[in-house]
Amino acid sequence: MRSSFRLMLFLLLVLGSTCAGAVEYLNVEVKRGDGIYSLLRRYDLIDHGCNITEFRRINYLNPNSKLLVGRQYKLPITVLPYDGESIRTTTRDQNWDRAVAIKAYNMWLLKRRLRSRDYRQDGLLYVPHHIDHCSTFGAVTPATLPTDRPIIEVPSQSTTAAPRTFNIFGPTYATVPLIDRTMAGRIFYIVAGHGGPDPGAIGRRAGHLLAEDEYAYDVALRLCRNILEHGGTPYMIVRDENDGIRDDKYLEPDRDETVWGGASLPRNQKLRLFQRSDIVNALYEENLAKGITDQTMVAIHIDSRHRGQQLDVFLYHPEGDLVGAKRAEKILSTLKGKYEEYRPGRGYGGTVSYRDLHMLRETKPSSVYIELANIANASDQVRIVSPANRQLLADWLLIGLMD
Template structure:
């Protein structure tokens, strides 16, 4: 009798030995073979070894037209592929692929005189994808072509652009040690070999790309440090662009002991940040969403500051996104006055002494300027009013100690300038004008006493010697021959021609003179226009010498703006603010400008947008004093907006197109199921107080990043278009904002419960302006 211990030992040895001689399970079967959707063999003999499918090598010859050579003496297969020879041997897993050695998923087999090779290897060498299900084997070519990869430095920061022929399905993944970022594009292939891109910007070392495996193109960013980024896909012509937009980096943090201010330096302008106070820790926190911290020193001890004792900078990661949090440890509670340095927009100034003092105003009749004197920089908010000839300027975080004051002017341009403490945190300057005019705002520092002046440069439109009637469309602002200087030879400088050159999405403006001249170019808002003033020049043009409006140029006007001093003016009316590049020299006989036109149509092309007309059916929404129902106003504006978006190439889905009741969850579900890019809900506001007025935009509490950016842009665009009081962006727990998974906003156009604004909402012109304002905001969001 064998002892129990010995019997167990013998059993274990038998199990181990038996495990080494167990055969690999192999199963012969017939499958239907199809290539690119076409069946080429109804019953192909194959063998399945564990999870690997082996197919006859003759398939390469018969179905893919490759040269296949069988060398019987050494049981080897040679396959000619382009300029390389692939060598495989029966019983081996190694394969010689040109000068490389690769390993197969299982050994090459010989069955009934036929060499069988792994099907996944066939797919890999031919650039096909493979699918095997239910006795059917399918090879198919990737339908997505990766055409190009570029690295760009734009006005909005750095970006990597991957151009494809179809909308890409992709995945990004970060790996440490060494730091890398992978971008895998599925069901794709490279159309050409793309060289490595050397970046070396302190963040990205280089960008590599290649065919990672059949059907997957991989782009690799070799990094110096972890990367913070956003991705976006846009349609450009017949192609798509996957854009990896690198989020801003904070590259410096400084404390100015003399001014007691903090400066945050970044590689591009910082705009997405929030400030909050933590009472329990007595800390003031400034958080920058989607931002990377790239500074050596992450904490500063502050001396000789009555409010702040220490500052600490932290990089935080939250839900896959990065942010920078700056913690100010306080001695006493303060608020920040935050503004961008006028000389460097990439420098954000934090001034813990939050209140600026408004000293007073002056008026310079020689140049028609209003000067507002303040103790420190202030972000002025201008409010154009539709009724009355007034210019209203709000100065936040500003105190005017005299409470109120007025300056009587009484000339041809300005009646009176009034100053008042509007509320505890804001001063207001009102300029009563004879007539609404264009204006520019400029902030300058007085080096003598470190105070600042806000200069309001008013345009001159009412002097008798100035005859450009900006609002007179009957003759396009062209003055008659009787009204401007004659063509007397004593006038040495005169205009010869005004041209617009349009090619695809580019527009150049050109003004020809008979001789070289100085000139001044100004860009105005309210309305948007480019104005070119040419001193000493005579306007002697005939109508056929002035270009007709085309492209985005809404109107062209030329006039003898002033007789004494002599000056000609050329005005180009624009639909929205547009930057330009000056091509000509400071003195030139040809004044040339190239407009920087955002590719508006392409930015919306292919975008999926859901437009939600609030209320409907049994739910009328708010009802105005005269009985106008909110649901009708909302639907009309939504239809107008939809028409504008579709004309620009966007794919638009309305939650309702008629007077029907749609549940809130159905609205959110529709947007989520469509996977839309943005969700815009349109409403008309209501308040029990009849005097409540203005425009406001809502987002869900805690929404930052793209949602907050969308809200700010939409609010600004809508308010600028319809000209009502700007009530800003607000947070509210609204169902459609909470349950939608994309950037979502709810726009309150105006107060239907306010009698005056109800009448505006009843006006088709206001509704069209509201739709246009929302449209311009959506375009600006996708063009940012």
Template structure:
């Protein structure tokens, strides 16, 4: 039987009967699940739950170890109709397709309705003619906007699965969610709905602020929040943790940033107990997006694209999925605390 809970769809398995697979060199959670014919984004949480004691930092496989593979139905879920009658009723779980996530991940199945009454605006940094921070990895250029966008798409998918209405402000017509380490750089991103992104920095920021604020007015009276995602650029030797900003006068913005920050603290404490998490949250109203947008917001810096340790956090698709998952859990924590 499968049981529907508020915080997601969780499966009750006979764990001994589940298939197992030995991780090979180079395998990640997403690639391992895909090779087994399982949708990696639908089975990701259940894989983590089944194999928690056999993962490094909660997201990395150990080469040569065996892992249980969850078997998830893609379109139906059995629920208990009546314990007295000892019968089950089949309830169809209808997903919805979003082409922006790419062909592989277009279908989003519901996990809960916890965010049903909410509206979220997601903005990934830079885009269009401006790639943002740049670095080299194995002889190839990598750019901030591609990785911030990929994490943003993954976050959007998580929030939609929990019932939220999500507006993705910076959009790419053909990238979708990508599971590559090196994300090819292009210049075809547009600003919601389909506006060409200007090269001038002030014009670019003003354009996305206006898009968010216009949508905010249309949704007046609803619960609305904004998440802005960037990848920082500092000296190569500076390894930084994920940190968060909010508007100094926004009580709700502070609460949102703090909730996500607390979630990251808890994750690091659980999965990396010997490592001190130094990421912080605080106000930084000098930032244009923080200062000018209407919704309560959290501005997130994922890491230093030029630092080798931070590059592992950014380039590994499993890490990008974990980042999106942790941010979404912080957002759920924030909303549940209302």
């Protein structure tokens, strides 16, 4: 009799809440350094874009809102009173796979100490928003990845020929000396922008077409080689096996770039971006399992503005990523110092800010996103068409990344 009364009370609570339109969300207090993305990442909600949209909706936030330290915010996680029988009867949904996913999520929270007790002990079941409301929910496990977004299997980092020889840099620069080990134990994922079917921003100079992907790739290669010289471990995520570092002013555009592991670049922009972020995240988890925590993603691009607008190098970092912000500031400080050294009195107008970009939002390591120049501006073009200047950019970026 008592159990029947308890069940009736439970149904009244659930049905009453449903009829009234009331939803009980998990509330959390924001800590110093938290942003929307870092907070949702902590609760394993960042892989589904609908969680971000729902978080903003239930907290009445706009895309430019910042979180306030010490304030409580609702997470897109519904809190239900557990009926003591099963997840399916609690949620009134007989889908077995759905129930397994909800249980796995609650167990993950418990393991990460984001909840103190098992849902069967404290009587509270957490149901993340994406399980019922995100079309991408089926993509969270390898067994259910859609065919147009393949499972990422990444090879180990190794030399391609003799010791300290990396063919990716081309015949002139393939042999890489080990100058010192100041960056030993640090991992960098170097992601040159665009490539394949997408050349990125386009400029024109002296009758030549300047493609963003070619010049960003050359600087990225040079930075990658610099890191190797100092004992670090860089991964070139976007690759062109037959280009290498080129000491030419005008770099011939092509479309044969691949990614780490050898896959070609999809024509669809969204799939291209997820291909890169998935590879970075797979490598990050692989290296984290080895105990390596110092990992950084560096994205290199060249902007396109009005041709009369001259730009200094400017940088972005993810919201709430204090390490990424610190590294971006260090790079900017290095660039300012070098410009003052080489061109005293010129001044420097580069900036650091956070921005909601896919490669910042969807990758797990701390991240820095770098825009090297305005490809349409004649003065800025000198910064990228000169191979000596491209090497200087790579050298100064290296100094900025050194601790």
